Amino acid sequence: NSKIGRNAKQSGRPVKVINVYKKPPVGRLGDKVLVTIEHEKKKAYIVGCKQRQQTLVPKFDSNNVVLVDDNGQPLGTRIRAPIPSCLRANTDPNFVKILSLATTFV
Structure with a gap:
């Protein structure tokens, strides 16, 4: 928000999405990406994908990202999109902040 x-x-x-910060340049759930929004470049984490997922990982109706600043702090104060439960295992300290702002897990 x-x-x-x-x-x-x-x-x-x-x-x-204009860049994926990992070796195979394909964005999956939990990956850090560089996006363009309103003619600005921002960093974000992917929290929902339309593409077919592995077993027990939900498939979403829309692609969802959470915008973060350069320090990894989320730009919003709440995350209204549902977050997959499999992302709770991500131990990245910046991603833990995102999980604490989430309201629903799927």
């Missing part, structure tokens, strides 16, 4: 995220929803322009 960050200001930049709300403006992007109102304008109808989706977030576009």
Whole structure:
């Protein structure tokens, strides 16, 4: 629910991933990515994918990301999108902050 995220929803322009910060350049759940939103570059974590997932990992109706600043702090104060329970095992300290802001887990 960050200001930049709300403006992007109102304008109808989706977030576009331009870089994935890992070796095989394919974004999966829990990966850190570089996105463009409202003509700005921001870092984000992928928390929901439309593509087919492994067994016991939910498939979502839309692609969801959580925007973070350069220090890894989430830009919003709440995360309304459901987060897969399999991401709770992620021990990245910046990702733990995201999990604490989440309201629902699937």
